[in-house]
Amino acid sequence: MSEIHVTDSQGVSKTIEYDSPSNLMELLKEADYEEVAAICGGSCSCATCHVWLNDPDQAAALFPDKESTESDLLELVDDFDKHKSRLSCQLTLEDHHSGLEIRLHKEGF
Numbered sequence: 001m002s003e004i005h006v007t008d009s010q011g012v013s014k015t016i017e018y019d020s021p022s023n024l025m026e027l028l029k030e031a032d033y034e035e036v037a038a039i040c041g042g043s044c045s046c047a048t049c050h051v052w053l054n055d056p057d058q059a060a061a062l063f064p065d066k067e068s069t070e071s072d073l074l075e076l077v078d079d080f081d082k083h084k085s086r087l088s089c090q091l092t093l094e095d096h097h098s099g100l101e102i103r104l105h106k107e108g109f
């Protein structure tokens, strides 16, 4: 079993186990994080699934680059960070992502 470490908008940290492959947005929704509204259901059109990947170097090495649609949406969100911000619906977790640290923000924009 693989796991990620999630810190919510209140600063509370929790470890979540997952089976590979798992969509990160769906995993966060299943864990009842209200910061992840994901109102478009994962079609990359709302940006309400914004997360920070705490280690930008690790994130760059582990995930594909952002598509232009994801980049354009991310620039609209509060707390946008050029290196850390991703849309969780666009990220698939495999076994080699185990140990990833994620930070959530307040819901929506």
Ligand code: FES
Pocket: 025, 037, 038, 039, 040, 041, 042, 043, 044, 045, 046, 047, 048, 049, 087, 088, 089, 090
């Ligand atoms: S769920 Fe809407 S962009 Fe990710």
